[in-house]
Amino acid sequence: MSQVALPLICALDLTDSDHAVTLANQLSGSVGAVKLGHEFFTNNGPDGVRAVAAVVPIFLDLKFHDIPNTVAAAVRAVVPLRPVMLTVHACGGLKMMQAACAAADQAASALDIQPPLILAVTVLTSLSVADLGRLGIGKEPIDWAVGLADVARQAGCDGVVCSPHEVARLRQVCGDDFTLVTPGIRPVGGDDDDQKRTATPRQAISAGADYIVVGRPITQAADPVAVAAGIAAELSAHPVL
Ligand code: C5P
Numbered sequence: 176m177s178q179v180a181l182p183l184i185c186a187l188d189l190t191d192s193d194h195a196v197t198l199a200n201q202l203s204g205s206v207g208a209v210k211l212g213h214e215f216f217t218n219n220g221p222d223g224v225r226a227v228a229a230v231v232p233i234f235l236d237l238k239f240h241d242i243p244n245t246v247a248a249a250v251r252a253v254v255p256l257r258p259v260m261l262t263v264h265a266c267g268g269l270k271m272m273q274a275a276c277a278a279a280d281q282a283a284s285a286l287d288i289q290p291p292l293i294l295a296v297t298v299l300t301s302l303s304v305a306d307l308g309r310l311g312i313g314k315e316p317i318d319w320a321v322g323l324a325d326v327a328r329q330a331g332c333d334g335v336v337c338s339p340h341e342v343a344r345l346r347q348v349c350g351d352d353f354t355l356v357t358p359g360i361r362p363v364g365g366d367d368d369d370q371k372r373t374a375t376p377r378q379a380i381s382a383g384a385d386y387i388v389v390g391r392p393i394t395q396a397a398d399p400v401a402v403a404a405g406i407a408a409e410l411s412a413h414p415v416l
Contacts (some may be wrong), residue, residue, distance in 0.1 A: 178259040178272060178289060181207035183407050184234055186390030188214045192223035196269060201229040201400045202393070203264060204406040208232040210388055215331055217281070223258045234356075234388075238296050240264035243274035250275045251295075254282035258291045260356070265295035265323035272330030292334060292354055295327035299346075300338045301358030303371045316372065317341050321348055339374035339382060346383030358388035362406065365392050376406050395414040 184354050185206045187195045188354055192215070199209050209231050209307055216237060219226075225250050227233060235258035239246045241332040246263060253261060263275045283290035298307070304315060312319060320341040325348070327335050334354025337413055349355070361373045379387045389406060396402040 179207040179234075179386065180233055181205070181366045181385075181407065182386050182410055183403065184208045184210050184356070184386050184388045185393050185403060186210040186212065186236075186388050187227070188212055188390050189208045189393060189394065190214060192219040192226050195223070195227050196230060198394065198399060202403045203231050204257070205403040206231065207386065208234045210234040210236050210390075212236040213238075221253075221256055224253075229258055234258060234260040235291070236262045238262045238264050239275065240267045241271070243267075245269045246271050247274040247278035250278040251282045254279055254291065255286060255416075257288060260292045262293050262294050263332075264297050265297050265332075265335065268347055269326050272327055272332050275276075276331040293332045294334050294336050294354065294356055295323065295330075295332045296336045297323040297327075297372070298338065300342075300357075300372050301369050308360075308372075315343055318372050320345065322343050324349055324353075334385070336388075338372040339379035339387075340372045341386065342379060343382040354385050355383060356386045356388060357384040358390070360387045360389045360392075362389075362402070363393055377409055380410055 183206050185202055187209045189195045239249050279290045279293055299315045320337050324335045324345050336356045339357040340361050342357050357379045359373045360376055363375055367373055374386050393399045393402045
């Protein structure tokens with residue numbers, strides 16, 4: 176059973192851990208988890224994660240990408256922080272993802288806790304087709320994402336992070352028992368910031384996402400609690416059957 180009860184996850188891309196704890200408290204009724212990533216972790220370290228984890232479940236988005244041995248060691252180091260989800264880059268390959276999954280299971284069983292969901296990041300939602308071309312990837316994002324998700328599944332990952340534009344196809348290809356998490360979410364009329372392949376919360380969930388990640392539209396709003404509550408209400412008013 177999932178440790179994350181609500182579909183909305185707020186990305187707290189903040190430098191200040193007190194601010195993050197305050198927001199986590201205020202948003203706790205609307206979100207299933209909050210996502211802490213590089214900006215938060217490099218400023219506040221494990222203590223900052225523990226402070227927020229005392230308030231709401233944590234999605235630790237450190238997107239590990241290195242040789243299998245190094246990624247396994249990093250996963251072992253973060254499991255005691257009790258994240259409910261954590262990320263690795265699918266581009267790290269089959270063996271790296273297998274090592275991450277095995278390390279999470281071992282570390283969690285040593286602590287007698289449920290292991291975090293291991294999610295593989297497919298194609299960053301900030302990358303356009305032109306950006307991929309510049310990197311030498313002559314594929315549409317959807318085709319690249321499907322290939323990466325397939326390797327992630329073979330490696331034993333619990334799911335992937337993908338663009339809302341790819342989620343319907345990935346749901347079809349990967350089946351129902353695979354967690355799909357989509358950032359790149361913008362409420363109707365919202366600013367896209369640096370995101371390229373966006374959708375509204377409702378569109379993403381209707382297309383098959385289990386969880387949506389929303390950052391700046393909530394954290395930079397004049398009233399973050401009202402924006403989060405509005406998104407949560409929109410999603411619960413029209414549940415996906
Ligand atoms: O502020 P915004 O809603 O754009 O935040 C999106 C969050 O999701 C950021 O924390 C970003 O690091 C993360 N993310 C993403 N695209 C991915 C994976 C993660 O935007 N493919």
